[in-house]
Every structure is written in structure tokens, then in C-alpha cells.
Amino acid sequence: MTNKKNLNLHETTSPPKMKIVKEFRDENTKEVGFKFVDYYISEDKTLFQAHLHYDQLYTVRSAELSPYALGLLEGKIMGTKCPKxxxxxxxxxxxxxxxxxxxxxxxxxxxxQTGKVHTYTIAGWSGRSSLKRLPFVLAYVILDGVTTAVANEIREINPWNAEFNMLVKVKFVPKEQRVGAITDFYFVPADDWKPSPMNPEKERIKKLCEPVYKWVASLK
Ligand SMILES: [Zn+2]
Structure with missing residues (x-):
């Protein structure tokens, strides 16, 4: 006996109907560096796709990871858990x-949306899209209850005050600026976190940051 259901290839392989939800291309796009320019969500709201402009245009299909991107748009951090x-x-x-x-x-x-810094570094140089934010703190953060670490920026902190194991929380960019990517959020120090007093190492790092601030201020 033939299983008719399995033969119905058209139904199982037809592409999802994607609908453009947001387009934020500039009219006279010249050099935009690294920038998401639009995103699409399938009609059944389960699939996410975006276009990323990075000197040329890339299509980014989230496929089975779509709940992650759709969650970011809603201000949610969606992860996965092994049932075994x-x-x-x-x-x-x-x-x-x-x-x-x-x-x-x-x-x-x-x-x-809370976690702990596993490790971090201070960036004194970067890609074009973030040059004006230099120097900034890049960290691997382990969210509470999670097994793995995620890389993202820690903002709202003087770089020399970053510490291993410091408590942080997630802060989302305003809803209308979200693009369904990791840049939709960043970390900031936890509410009750206070920087430790200055010490020679922190003074040394502060000194290293000074020419970077000066250079950034000179950028047009
Ligand atoms: Zn497992």
C-alpha cells in the first residue's frame, strides 16, 4: 500500500509565504557598513528572514532558529533546553x-534577563559600524540557568570598571529599532552593582583608553 501522505511532496516542500514586515533601507544607500535593511515574517508567524547589507546584500534565513529572532523583536530572550x-x-x-x-x-x-560576566575584553578598534562607540567592553555572559555563554557588549560602564563575574542584565534597544539580531540588546551592570575602587591596574587601563576617546572625538 502506498502512503499517499508521503507522496504529497508539494504540500510539504512548498516555500513558506513570507511577508515583508519592516523595511528601513535609506533611499540613497551608499556606504552603510554592517546594517540590517529589512525583515520578513512568514504568514503563520513562525519563520524569520532578514537582509543584511555588508558591502553587498546577504539573505539571512533563521529557519529553525526563528523563535530566537522573533523573541528579540518582542523583547524576549529565547533559548533552548535539551529535554534529555x-x-x-x-x-x-x-x-x-x-x-x-x-x-x-x-x-x-x-x-x-540577568547573568554574570564569564570573561571580557576592552575593544580599542572595531569594524566601521561601531568605531564611534570605542572604546567598549565586549563580554561573554552566562545568563542565569544557562549552560553556555553569549558574546555581546556591556554598555553604561566605564571600560576600566568591568570585572570578571560582575552581575549584568539585558537591556533592549527601543522596539522600533530592533531587527531580530543579537544587536537588539546589550548588557548593562545589574541594578545594585557598584564599581570597585580604582587601583593601579584600572588606572593603567584608563590611560590606555584616553587616546581612543580623543581619536573618536576627532571623527566626523
Ligand atoms: Zn542533552
């Missing part, structure tokens, strides 16, 4: 990384 071993992933992984779990499919969960 319990590991929690952010950035999300579609399949568990533990060999014993044999690529078990993970499940989506909303994560807390």
Missing part, C-alpha cells in the same frame, strides 16, 4: 551538543 540532559543553550542550539544525547532536538524556553 537539561543543558540550556543561549545562543540557542537546535540539537543538543552532548554526545550521549545523540543530537536530541531541544525545546524553546524564555530565559531570565
Amino acid at each position: 540532559c537539561g543543558d540550556v543553550f543561549f545562543p540557542p542550539r537546535v540539537n543538543c551538543w552532548n554526545l550521549d544525547c545523540k543530537l536530541t532536538k531541544t525545546e524553546w524556553i524564555e530565559l531570565p
Whole structure:
């Protein structure tokens, strides 16, 4: 007997109907550096796709990771959890990384927006799109209850005050500026965090930052 359902290839392989939701291309796009210029969401609101301009135009399809991008647009941090071993992933992984779990499919969960700095560095140079924000702190942060670390900026801090293990929280950019990418949020120090007193190492880093501030101020 033939299983008719399996033969209905058209139904299972037809492309999703994507609808443009937001377009923010400048009319006279010249050099925009690294910039998302639009995004699409499927009619059933399960798939996300965007165009990224980075000297040329790239199509970024989120596919099975769409809940992550759609979550960012709503101000939610969506990660995944392995139902077998319990590991929690952010950035999300579609399949568990533990060999014993044999690529078990993970499940989506909303994560807390607080975490701890695992490690960090201070950037004194960067790509064009963030040159004017130099010097800034780039950190790997482990959100509460998550197994993996995510890289993003820590803002609203003097770079020399960043510390290992400092508590941070997620801060989203305003809703109308979100593009469904990691740049939709950044980290800031937790509410009750206070920088430790200045010491020779912090003084040294502060000195290294000074010419960077000066150079950035000279940029047009
Ligand atoms: Zn697992």
C-alpha cells in the first residue's frame, strides 16, 4: 500500500509565504557598513528572514532558529533546553551538543534577563559600524540557568570598571529599532552593582583608553 501522505511532496516542500514586515533601507544607500535593511515574517508567524547589507546584500534565513529572532523583536530572550540532559543553550542550539544525547532536538524556553560576566575584553578598534562607540567592553555572559555563554557588549560602564563575574542584565534597544539580531540588546551592570575602587591596574587601563576617546572625538 502506498502512503499517499508521503507522496504529497508539494504540500510539504512548498516555500513558506513570507511577508515583508519592516523595511528601513535609506533611499540613497551608499556606504552603510554592517546594517540590517529589512525583515520578513512568514504568514503563520513562525519563520524569520532578514537582509543584511555588508558591502553587498546577504539573505539571512533563521529557519529553525526563528523563535530566537522573533523573541528579540518582542523583547524576549529565547533559548533552548535539551529535554534529555537539561543543558540550556543561549545562543540557542537546535540539537543538543552532548554526545550521549545523540543530537536530541531541544525545546524553546524564555530565559531570565540577568547573568554574570564569564570573561571580557576592552575593544580599542572595531569594524566601521561601531568605531564611534570605542572604546567598549565586549563580554561573554552566562545568563542565569544557562549552560553556555553569549558574546555581546556591556554598555553604561566605564571600560576600566568591568570585572570578571560582575552581575549584568539585558537591556533592549527601543522596539522600533530592533531587527531580530543579537544587536537588539546589550548588557548593562545589574541594578545594585557598584564599581570597585580604582587601583593601579584600572588606572593603567584608563590611560590606555584616553587616546581612543580623543581619536573618536576627532571623527566626523
Ligand atoms: Zn542533552
